[in-house]
Amino acid sequence: MSLQKDSGLTAAAPDGEVIKAVPVRHPGRWVAAVVVLVLAAMLVHSLITNPRFEWPVVGQWFLSDRILSGLVNTLELTAISMVIGIVLGAVLAIMRLSxxxxxxxxAWLYIWFFRGVPLFVQLLFWGFISALYPKLSIGVPFGPAFFTFSANDIITAFGAAILGLGLNEAAYMAEIVRAGIQVVDHGQSEAAAALGMSRTLTLRRIVLPQAMRAIVPPTGNQTISMLKTSSLVSVLAFPELLYAAQLIYSDNYKTIPLLITASIWYLIVTSVLTVGQFFLERRFSAGSAR
Known part of the structure; x- marks a missing residue:
């Protein structure tokens, strides 16, 4: 069979007759692309020309001290809560597989409870923990107490936010880690045991490095989700990014511009986390086939 250059591809049939190959047309794709471009242009035009967005106000508050302070608080909440969630989640996952x-x-009861109760409700419970336990003490279980503290002094708004977010995240991370561990072929654990490796060493040197390929992507998603979920701690009157914006527009009544300011910061940090997730996934998937 021979090919000839022409306006289209041609091929010679077995009987010598020339067959002209016509590329498949996809007019629907072009129509859909035009529609999407028109809608996108309309959206951009509306964002630029609608004076109610008040972009000068957004620029005025975008780098203000109060917004940046709220952003730092949000990043701290996200980082600390994810560390607690990952570490405790890994422990719970190992307990589930025990x-x-x-x-x-x-471990199953913990995961069942914290995944079943809404996070908003959990944050409220931690915020009003002093109503249940006014005093917290350290001492002998069921015996005398050596030190006693006020719950309000120990569990501040920041502490309540960390406990609510971190303990809730641990329940989800436990299932992610457990699923990642179970992806690894059990035969490798048996081979490691045959070589005399302990279960702890096998888990650390054999199982977890391979399980990371399945653990990293959903963990990255959970981190991005945590960044946005941290806005719920505004119920505790903790000045994270959204609550900082709310405090400002409660004074100047510029609700939409301040919400846009917070949204832009969320988008910026989410984009950075997405890039970091991409490089982590590429690192842990090195050497594996797609």
Whole structure:
């Protein structure tokens, strides 16, 4: 079979007759592309020409001290809560996979409870923990207390936010880590045991490095989700990014511009986290086939 250059591809049939190959047309794709471009142009035109967006006000407050302070608080909440969630989640995942029914049952109850109760409700409980336990003490279990503290002094708004976000995140990270561990072929653990490696060493040197390929992508998604979920702690009157914007527009009544300011910062940080997730995924997937 021979090909000839022409306005289209041609091929010679077995009987010598020339067949002209016509490329498949996709007019629907072009129509859809034109529609999307028109809608995008309309959106951009509206954003630029609608005076109600008040872009000068957005520029005025975008780098203000109060907004930047709220942004720093949001980043701190996200980082600390994710560290707590990842570490505690890994422990819970190992407990879930344990052959000990008590450890496995406790981990299952923890995950069931914290995934079942809405995070907003959990934050409220931590914020009003002093109504349940006015005093917190350190001492002998079921015995005398050596030190006693006021719950309001120990669990501040920041502490309540960290506890609510971190403990809730641990329940989801536990399932992510457990699923990642179970992806690794069990035969590798058996081979490691045959070589005399302990279960802890096998988990650390054999299982977890391979499980990271399945753990990193959803963990990155959870981190991005945590960044946005941290806005719920405004119920505790903690000045994270959204609450800082709310405090400002409660004074100057510029609600839309301040919400746009907070949204732009959320988009910027989310974009940075997305880039970081991409490089992490590429690092842990090195050497593996797609």
């Amino acid at each position: 052959s000990n029914p008590i450890l496995s049952g406790i």
